[in-house]
Amino acid sequence: MADSVVPTFGRPWSALQPALSPAMLDAVSSLGFENMTPVQEATIPASLQNRDVVVEAATGSGKTLSFLIPLLELLHRKRTRLSHTEIGAIVISPTRELSRQIFTVLQELLKLTALPYTAHLVVGGSSSATNTADEMSVLKELGPDILVGTPGRLEDVLCGRLRNGKRLKSGMITASGGVRGRPRVSAAKLEVLVMDEADRLLDMGFEASLTAIFSVLPKQRRTGLFSATMSEALGQLVRTGLRNPVRVQVQVHDRSTAGSERRVPASLAIRYLVSPPDRKLAQILRLIQMGGPLKYIVYFSTCAAVDYFYRLLRRMLCPLPAIVPGGKRAMREERDRLREHFQGGSASVHSLHGQMVQSKRQATYESFSAIPPGELAILLCTDVASRGLDIPDVDYVIQWDPPTDPKSFAHRCGRTARAGRSGQALVFLSPGAEETYIDFLALRKIPMVPADYLWQDSEGAVTMEPPADAISLVEEESDLEESEDEADDAEEADDGGEKKRRRKRRARNQDQLSKYPADTRSDALLELIRGLAATDRDIYERGKLAFVSFVQSYSKHEASFIFRLKELPIIEVAKGFALLHLPSMPELCGRPVSRFIPYAIDTDTIPLLDSKRETHRLEKLEKAKLAPPVKVEKREKNNTDSWTDAKEAKDRARERKLKRIRRRDAVASVEEARLMQEIEDPKIREAMAKDPLLAKRMISRRDKSLRDMAEISASKNQSSRQTATRTLDDIIADAQSTKRKSESSSSEDEDSWEALARKEAIRKKLAAKAKGKGKKFTFNPGFSDEENSS
Numbered sequence: 007m008a009d010s011v012v013p014t015f016g017r018p019w020s021a022l023q024p025a026l027s028p029a030m031l032d033a034v035s036s037l038g039f040e041n042m043t044p045v046q047e048a049t050i051p052a053s054l055q056n057r058d059v060v061v062e063a064a065t066g067s068g069k070t071l072s073f074l075i076p077l078l079e080l081l082h083r084k085r086t087r088l089s090h091t092e093i094g095a096i097v098i099s100p101t102r103e104l105s106r107q108i109f110t111v112l113q114e115l116l117k118l119t120a121l122p123y124t125a126h127l128v129v130g131g132s133s134s135a136t137n138t139a140d141e142m143s144v145l146k147e148l149g150p151d152i153l154v155g156t157p158g159r160l161e162d163v164l165c166g167r168l169r170n171g172k173r174l175k176s177g178m179i180t181a182s183g184g185v186r187g188r189p190r191v192s193a194a195k196l197e198v199l200v201m202d203e204a205d206r207l208l209d210m211g212f213e214a215s216l217t218a219i220f221s222v223l224p225k226q227r228r229t230g231l232f233s234a235t236m237s238e239a240l241g242q243l244v245r246t247g248l249r250n251p252v253r254v255q256v257q258v259h260d261r262s263t264a265g266s267e268r269r270v271p272a273s274l275a276i277r278y279l280v281s282p283p284d285r286k287l288a289q290i291l292r293l294i295q296m297g298g299p300l301k302y303i304v305y306f307s308t309c310a311a312v313d314y315f316y317r318l319l320r321r322m323l324c325p326l327p328a329i330v331p332g333g334k335r336a337m338r339e340e341r342d343r344l345r346e347h348f349q350g351g352s353a354s355v356h357s358l359h360g361q362m363v364q365s366k367r368q369a370t371y372e373s374f375s376a377i378p379p380g381e382l383a384i385l386l387c388t389d390v391a392s393r394g395l396d397i398p399d400v401d402y403v404i405q406w407d408p409p410t411d412p413k414s415f416a417h418r419c420g421r422t423a424r425a426g427r428s429g430q431a432l433v434f435l436s437p438g439a440e441e442t443y444i445d446f447l448a449l450r451k452i453p454m455v456p457a458d459y460l461w462q463d464s465e466g467a468v469t470m471e472p473p474a475d476a477i478s479l480v481e482e483e484s485d486l487e488e489s490e491d492e493a494d495d496a497e498e499a500d501d502g503g504e505k506k507r508r509r510k511r512r513a514r515n516q517d518q519l520s521k522y523p524a525d526t527r528s529d530a531l532l533e534l535i536r537g538l539a540a541t542d543r544d545i546y547e548r549g550k551l552a553f554v555s556f557v558q559s560y561s562k563h564e565a566s567f568i569f570r571l572k573e574l575p576i577i578e579v580a581k582g583f584a585l586l587h588l589p590s591m592p593e594l595c596g597r598p599v600s601r602f603i604p605y606a607i608d609t610d611t612i613p614l615l616d617s618k619r620e621t622h623r624l625e626k627l628e629k630a631k632l633a634p635p636v637k638v639e640k641r642e643k644n645n646t647d648s649w650t651d652a653k654e655a656k657d658r659a660r661e662r663k664l665k666r667i668r669r670r671d672a673v674a675s676v677e678e679a680r681l682m683q684e685i686e687d688p689k690i691r692e693a694m695a696k697d698p699l700l701a702k703r704m705i706s707r708r709d710k711s712l713r714d715m716a717e718i719s720a721s722k723n724q725s726s727r728q729t730a731t732r733t734l735d736d737i738i739a740d741a742q743s744t745k746r747k748s749e750s751s752s753s754e755d756e757d758s759w760e761a762l763a764r765k766e767a768i769r770k771k772l773a774a775k776a777k778g779k780g781k782k783f784t785f786n787p788g789f790s791d792e793e794n795s796s
């Protein structure tokens with residue numbers, strides 16, 4: 007459980023050099039922070055000395071104050087005078103929640119210090135014109151000095167992509183004849199730019215917006231980049247226009263392993279559990295039952311999975327479930343059956359993901375944050391809540407599956423064990439290839455230890471010991487495997503060994519799974535959930551969607567050498583989602599589907615609990631039955647044909663496009679940096695710094711002259727090569743005709759050998775000649791013209 011006492015850190019704030027203003031010292035003291043955290047101690051002085059900073063420090067180490075304090079101090083010290091439409095500082099963060107959180111801390115500091123600056127939060131969240139128009143009028147009225155926001159909306163405001171409350175595409179002609187909206191604020195006097203979670207911002211997704219924002223910022227500014235996983239983005243930093251930055255890296259030492267370095271807080275214990283994927287839900291419930299009334303965050307890779315498990319857990323754990331088929335009595339019975347699998351009492355269950363409307367996202371974040379310690383509360387979410395969020399008193403972070411982006415792992419775990427408090431994290435891994443993830447993280451200085459598998463006895467109590475009825479899966483399933491293998495043998499000959507490889511892989515996975523004794527209570531829980539799905543269409547459909555989206559997201563893992571779809575025990579995954587039937591998808595081709603026992607139900611008969619929607623559904627179904635059958639042209643069988651194809655193709659095209667943009671921009675910024683280094687004249691450098699277009703023009707001119715030079719030298723080379731080749735060809739032709747005349751009777755073989763010998767003699771002669779002229783010839787007789795070069 008989290009410590010209730012705020013731990014003390016390094017030196018007091020008053021020891022900082024250069025010293026903070028008295029108002030700021032009072033403010034931090036009012037916040038209850040007597041001493042600085044290590045990252046604050048290292049970063050604030052460097053920023054106050056007008057240095058650019060790149061800061062990497064573990065999650066929860068106090069980075070927010072490390073950039074907000076110097077930001078305000080710098081504006082204050084420089085006595086920056088800003089007109090109504092000018093801004094002095096910008097803080098960019100990747101998510102709306104994080105921006106809002108930073109904004110709240112900033113507002114608090116402004117209030118406590120009474121500095122004469124105003125801040126404004128610029129986040130998206132509604133596509134309605136009224137909201138956008140509201141925001142524009144607020145901006146106009148308020149005339150803020152500091153903007154905090156997400157890249158897209160900041161781009162709208164800074165680069166003028168908003169006009170009359172409507173978002174314009176770049177270059178779009180408006181009704182009033184203008185090409186783009188005018189920027190609402192001017193960044194010409196900007197002093198400070200901060201990018202929080204900079205590595206995420208520098209990822210491809212924000213590329214276009216950031217490039218546009220950078221183009222309107224003055225080059226003479228202070229820039230700070232902050233993240234817990236900064237080192238992974240160092241390659242892209244050149245784009246951000248940092249000047250001679252100070253790199254602050256706060257190292258954490260592991261007391262348990264003789265002080266070895268780690269990238270996660272020392273007070274955070276991370277465990278992993280290697281278990282068959284169909285047991286995750288039972289394990290999570292047992293963990294919560296054993297842990298008691300704590301605050302848990304459970305991460306999933308997809309929004310659909312969050313939605314599905316949110317509905318399930320609400321039915322299981324919340325005091326007042328929504329509508330249940332069969333009325334109150336049925337509700338009580340269902341509750342009793344579910345409670346056999348969880349005896350941890352009632353819990354409040356929340357969900358948060360990127361497809362929720364912003365108001366709901368915000369409400370969930372606030373209500374979960376407000377839950378005091380000592381109450382059982384569970385937040386199910388995606389990575390939208392993985393970075394930066396400072397939710398108080400989170401005790402346990404559970405990861406249903408590892409994140410698609412490996413960087414997110416540390417960020418997810420970092421929602422607990424913040425500011426020196428203790429916390430725990432658990433990640434589930436499937437047996438086999440996924441176990442490599444342990445070493446993969448260890449290399450990234452994220453150490454993990456194995457967790458115990460939890461069992462439940464017949465009374466429902468959680469134990470560490472398997473009950474007596476736990477039997478090995480091998481015996482049960484070996485018969486099935488044998489029959490499948492025989493069928494494979496027959497086909498093996500004509501498919502180039504693919505079947506054999508598949509069989510081997512399957513055998514290996516099965517072998518891994520068979521190590522685990524059966525967990526009958528986990529199976530019974532899943533069967534119970536299948537029962538729920540059979541009576542509630544919402545759960546049934548969401549389960550299917552969650553499974554399909556899981557499989558899709560699995561194939562998008564960045565660490566694809568670990569997360570190989572072909573090695574995923576996909577049938578167990580489907581069982582873990584308590585599916586009634588396996589959906590038809592290409593990923594299931596060639597898998598041992600016979601291990602999945604379909605639920606005996608016609609899925610058309612599963613009702614929606616909402617009577618209006620159900621009536622509508624039945625009407626539609628009836629109409630479809632009466633309608634004449636549509637003649638579907640038979641498509642050629644193709645393994646990749648599926649309803650997931652269109653989306654995948656679109657995603658691939660998008661990725662390709664982003665890659666192209668990234669490559670082009672990277673080349674452009676490297677070129678720009680190189681040109682700046684090459685030019686010594688300070689006047690030209692200054693002019694280039696002020697006008698990015700000038701730099702671009704110079705690069706394109708230089709490129710053109712380089713191209714011209716390259717063309718001239720290429721044509722020179724070509725003509726000299728032609729001369730050399732012609733000379734050699736002539737000599738060889740002469741030699742061969744002489745040979746043919748004199749030795750017309752020799753065999754073909756002899757002829758070629760003789761010719762080679764002659765050529766070799768010629769080569770030596772030419773080489774000697776060239777040596778005399780100071781040139782070197784290489785000649786490979788008769789094989790490749792390319793090697794005949796001078």
Ligand SMILES: Nc1ncnc2c1ncn2[C@@H]1O[C@H](COP(=O)(O)OP(=O)(O)OP(=O)(O)O)[C@@H](O)[C@H]1O
Nearest residue numbers: 039041042043065066067068069070234394396425
């Ligand atoms: N000097 C301090 N003393 C005690 N607590 C502090 C101090 N500075 C910040 N904190 C607290 O530490 C917690 C974490 O701070 P913050 O959110 O800035 O961490 P972070 O490093 O940005 O984490 P993340 O990488 O997850 O974004 C906050 O609750 C904050 O109030």
